[in-house]
Amino acid sequence: MISAMILDGTYAEGDQLPSVRVFASEHGANPLTVAKAYQSLQDKGYVAVKRGIGMFVASGAVEQLRIDERAQFLTQSWPRIREHIARLGIEPAELLDPIDA
Amino acid sequence: MISAMILDGTYAEGDQLPSVRVFASEHGANPLTVAKAYQSLQDKGYVAVKRGIGMFVASGAVEQLRIDERAQFLTQSWPRIREHIARLGIEPAELLDPIDA
């Protein structure tokens, strides 16, 4: 969810992310869970921490995040989704407009 | 996985499914786990049990399964996948050929 927000520009490069407690409170989650998510993003270099201050979106994070998630999606997720679509006999035309629901 | 096998024709309508123990052994799973999966398919009417004999693919199961999973996919899965694709800036053309990996 946080990755999506960075990609969408909700949190731009250089912006400070909400504190783990604030973000947890806003989304009904546990601060520790948010902290783990932040830690994961930090490990991948998408955000950086200023000790005692907060987490900030790293410069170049959007582009790198898009590159990484594209590769992840195209190699991991999409092949299985494609198989599933084929198995159900769904035509590409049905996927273009959200009104098929 | 079992649903996919029924849709693919691995197990045709009227066919007997492998016993929970055999299927579990072949796939490195626990018989109870397979039994739960069979139970789920039974609840939805895709398979029927002959007491003391085994589980059999119900007549009309393929068509019903395709209808149900289509609805499930188009209303639940696809909208989120579509959002994800848009967020990553992936063009539909990149999704047609599996050689983008």
Place this chain on the structure above:
DNA sequence: ATCACTGTCATAGGGGCATAATACACATTG
């Protein structure tokens, strides 16, 4: 210095799911 804020760590508890090991009732076969 004091306070409020930050990320981080430690401990404990709970829910979901798969596993593990039996046991039971039913059906077919020899």
Place this chain on the structure above:
DNA sequence: CAATGTGTATTATGCCCCTATGACAGTGAT
């Protein structure tokens, strides 16, 4: 009848993730 194979039920265990609660060190404002 006895043996084998079927789905099903029971109980217990382990694993993983999230929650819950408290504490700590670093930073900035008052």
